[in-house]
Amino acid sequence: MTGDGDLPGERGDPPRDAGSSASRARISSREVEDVEARSSPRTPVIYEIVRRTGEEEMVRPLTSLWWSGLAAGLSISFSLLVQAILQQHIPDAPWRPLITSLGYSVGFVMVVLARQQLFTENTVTVILPVMAEPTARNFGRAARLWAIVLCANLAGTLFAAAFCSLTPTLPPEMRAEMIEISRAILGHGALDTAFKGVAAGFLMATMVWLLPSAEGGQLGVIVTMTWLISVGGFAHIVAGSMEAFMLVLNGAASPFEVTTGFLLPALIGNIIGGTALFALLAYAQVMKEID
Template sequence: METQQNLPNEAAKAIPAEKLEEHMPSKAATVHEILRRQGERELSREVFALFWSALAGGITMSLSLVARGIFQANLPEIELGFLIEAVGYTFGFIFVIAAGQQLFTENTVTPVIPVLRRPSLGNIARLLRLWGAVLAGNIIGGAIAAAVFVWMPLFSPETDEAFLTISQHLMEKTPMQMFTGGIVSGWMIATMVWAIHGLEASKLSLVFLATYLIAIGDFPHVVIGSIEVAYLLFLGETAIFEALLTFLIPVTLGNIVGGTAIFALVSHLEVRADEEAD
């Protein structure tokens, strides 16, 4: 049977997705090719389509703060309360991924694969365009949700207090802690994206496990964190300068390093080594 090592890259693109595995030198190479195809589609989308999907994703991600705040407000004082409350953190991720909405940290791996496969100024420009549109959409969508939470009487006073406590806890971290924690959360989301495409039937479980671990590990994530920081901004509990330098810039860079520089690059090199060895 003809395998990927005997096929040029252009020929590999013609193989139907359902038959990829039998032509590839490894399972990792199969997932790599699936992500490359998906990444090409994302890089080719109109910037406003990306932005509106990301804005919807930012609003949906607010469900993580909502669920976690409601859990915290209603749980009794018990030793394992934090572990139960952290389940709420997974809600936003589950709904965003199930809905197919754009999430910035997913895009630190998927569209990076075709850029690594064919590095060029044009592809890098397309990647930066996608990142800019998705990050802006996620942050604006999250800010809209945070504004609604602050200015509309949707929740009980106890839940509002829980939102404030959760958000203040995030801003207690130093910029270095934000950056290093962001590396871990970026790497874990990238691992989740890779694993989902390798084991599609366990998609929900993989999303839950990865994001639950981020929650209990207290690793900052740029999208959920931006909702919490926007909540503090609208309440006058923090300043824009502090929000940018302490949270947004360090966590964004950390998520990119974890998702792209560590996971996507290493996984890409693994597949290239498979191809060259054969």
């Protein structure tokens, strides 16, 4: 026992909280490491990941870009096919589009997880390195990648549409369902379609931005963003081109109608949404920090 005038620690005894202080220090150190491991990457880190991805894509050989883009066009065609399958087996009800729109996500899941080249992903990944270093060489490399990937994507969806329309692969009722779904792309004027393309381009760029920090949740990010495109009735140039080609090949629309009524407006809108809006905002967030 301590004397009446003694205070704790005055007789050489260690302070009562000395051990607990050391313990707290050790715990704090572990907690710091745990926080760092669990926390999402900072915005400049995400920016740098996306920018480096764009740089890597811009220097890939032409043949690699072409075949990867062609594979993406083929894969994205399954969005329309799965939508038609779901629509065939779900009763007509006000909530049906909420379910059938999940089918729209299937093609995107295949493309993104397989790391295939999709034009609307490159609207943000390629533009970030161009904005960081706006040289003629970078502008040329970005234009080269965009042209190759877009042509390859459209060639893939054209082949898929021809395969579905001109071969006995699909039963007639399934093909009819795909054509019926496809008619929606011509249900709006060119200006409306362009604005719907802006929304789709922004959502696709958002998906690209979210993926680096998603870790094990990448599937959820892809499904959520692309489901929103479908259920919102927005215009995606590559997925919509499958629908456009189905209409043309089955005599439901002319090439001029789908080009001026959907393909060109959707393309312009996607570029604006993914590049002029999202990429500029993404760069503006970090330009002072990366400098």
